[in-house]
Amino acid sequence: MERVGILGSGLMGSTIALSFALGRVEAVVVDVDLKAIARGNRLIEASLDVLREEGVLKEPVEEVMNRISFGLDLNSLRDRTFVIEAVPEVPDLKKKVFEDLDFLLEREAIIASNTSGINIFGLLPERRREYGVIAHFFAPAHIIPLVEVVKGPDISEETVNRTLRLLQGIGKIPLVLPGYAPGFLVNRIQRAIGETVLQIIEEEYASPEEIDQAIKLTLGIRLPIIGVVQTFDFQGLDMLYDAMRFYGKVFRFIEEKVKQGHLGIKTSKGIYDYGGRSEEEISRERDRKFLRLFEFLKSIKAFQPL
Numbered sequence: 450m451e452r453v454g455i456l457g458s459g460l461m462g463s464t465i466a467l468s469f470a471l472g473r474v475e476a477v478v479v480d481v482d483l484k485a486i487a488r489g490n491r492l493i494e495a496s497l498d499v500l501r502e503e504g505v506l507k508e509p510v511e512e513v514m515n516r517i518s519f520g521l522d523l524n525s526l527r528d529r530t531f532v533i534e535a536v537p538e539v540p541d542l543k544k545k546v547f548e549d550l551d552f553l554l555e556r557e558a559i560i561a562s563n564t565s566g567i568n569i570f571g572l573l574p575e576r577r578r579e580y581g582v583i584a585h586f587f588a589p590a591h592i593i594p595l596v597e598v599v600k601g602p603d604i605s606e607e608t609v610n611r612t613l614r615l616l617q618g619i620g621k622i623p624l625v626l627p628g629y630a631p632g633f634l635v636n637r638i639q640r641a642i643g644e645t646v647l648q649i650i651e652e653e654y655a656s657p658e659e660i661d662q663a664i665k666l667t668l669g670i671r672l673p674i675i676g677v678v679q680t681f682d683f684q685g686l687d688m689l690y691d692a693m694r695f696y697g698k699v700f701r702f703i704e705e706k707v708k709q710g711h712l713g714i715k716t717s718k719g720i721y722d723y724g725g726r727s728e729e730e731i732s733r734e735r736d737r738k739f740l741r742l743f744e745f746l747k748s749i750k751a752f753q754p755l
Contacts, residue, residue, distance in 0.1 A: 454529035458489030472619025682713035
């Protein structure tokens, strides 16, 4: 089993540590700021209180907390075989952290970065690059299951496999991405949404409250069930293709599906394969899930601001 260390005890570092502790893996958290460590400890305790109150926590809080230790000295990570840096998004700071960790850790120890957008692979010492990886958690890290695992150009398959085993072992769902791209996958999509929303506000076309309400009452119900891409199958890829031609931007991926006669649920095959089920059968399954999710979201008052 990997011996896990985390550098940085902020919101991400602390909840990443909690993710490992909940997965019964001990984690050492290091931060140079005693106040930051105290804050991280409080964040972990508050998160555990919610898990306990909601009946999610299946063991005493003390047992989980006993798997997390804190330190002020980088030497506390000396025996770690898998270290995740969660320091501020400053390239020079990360470069210094990587150099210090490279000097401190065993030759085959993995250095993972929780960066949300920096290309860290050129910042790693050359001899450590086969053991360097991006492991991008999402806040709150102890609840959100997806972790983006981004491969560097010099990474070894053993490093990837060790990373996947570790994450899967604590119940995470890793998504392996072939290389660095700005924003990776999720933040790239989120940035496109965010920029569009800010443009709408700038134009005074809708208020922030109206935008959030509109998104919650439409996309907030649809996306958990059929995502973004599968939505195209329900729209009909032929209809989507016609719209693309009208607006002047045709994506080859959609054009090829249409030429093959794979139009979505109406042909039981589009981007997804529906195994010969009828359009009516597929729609009924979608609608049942929509209704159940809608009723649940209403019951927890999800459509109101926090």
